[in-house]
Amino acid sequence: MELRHLRYFVAVAEEGSVKLAAERRLHTAQPSLSRQIRNLEHEVGTQLLRRSARGVEMTDAGRVFLDHARLAIAQAHAAVEAARRIAQPAKPVFAIGFLVGHEGDCIPPTTSLLRNDLPGLEVRVFSGFSVDLAEDLLRGRLDVAFLRREPTSDLEFRHVLSEPLVAVLNAGHPLAARASVDPRDLAAETFIGISPVPRILREVVYGYLERVGVSVVPSFEIDNFAMAMSLVQANDGVALLPASIEVYLPPAMVSRPLSGEQPTIDLMLGFRAGNKSPILAKFLARADELAARLRHMNRSQPPN
Structure with a gap:
């Protein structure tokens, strides 16, 4: 079993569609992706996805497999990062979280701002539910996140849109x-x-x-x-x-x-109260400009 098979399965499971996973996330042909999923199911020895004309849904075995697949992918990424840290000189790190569903809008202008203002910075990008992003901010795993206004006095928020x-x-x-x-x-x-x-x-x-x-x-x-x-x-x-x-x-x-x-x-920009990071301070100095850009992009999107 190869890591790419796990990535394929996770993409299909999260999109709920082989077609969408192939086109939007994996940039591959749908028949090829379907074949890879069948090969994975053959190797696992059981059906993981139930197919229909309207898309796919996970079987009970598929739901269990999904949790382990995500963990395996995360561990592989962690192994790569650990190796790179040893091989390369240390860089300042800035970790950003994005609310699920807003990655497409928020990631490009945010990372562009950081590249322009803070060259040489290692930017780590994460995606998740709002409550999980808030917890990661509180525990110091994230420096800043786009999320909902979670009820905690230990976070500060700025309105985005x-x-x-x-x-x-x-x-x-x-x-x-x-x-x-x-x-x-x-x-x-x-x-x-x-x-x-x-x-x-x-x-x-x-x-x-x-x-x-x-x-x-x-x-x-x-x-x-x-x-x-x-x-x-x-x-x-x-x-x-x-x-x-x-x-x-x-x-x-x-x-x-x-x-x-x-x-x-409301979509908010959240960060831990009392975080004195100079990188965060530079980022927040441009936060109003970033929010204005995101609001403009949001208004410019054509209705479906």
């Missing part, structure tokens, strides 16, 4: 024919809710529904975008998610704005 929530649904769904979705119509739909893990998003979604007087009983609750898209597709459901998901939607899915009140969720 307010992101609207949109309704995500299949392109053939009756509500997709409308320019916007009336939240009152959600009560009659298969509603894909938010689990307690992305707590801030859960509070924003359910708080919005309560304010507009809409009562929903979630058929499922999700904790990541890939799971949300799979459940929407498989059950012809509707989910309320941050608009940043739009760049990840396959052609068979669309997003629609909500009519009336426009609910938003």
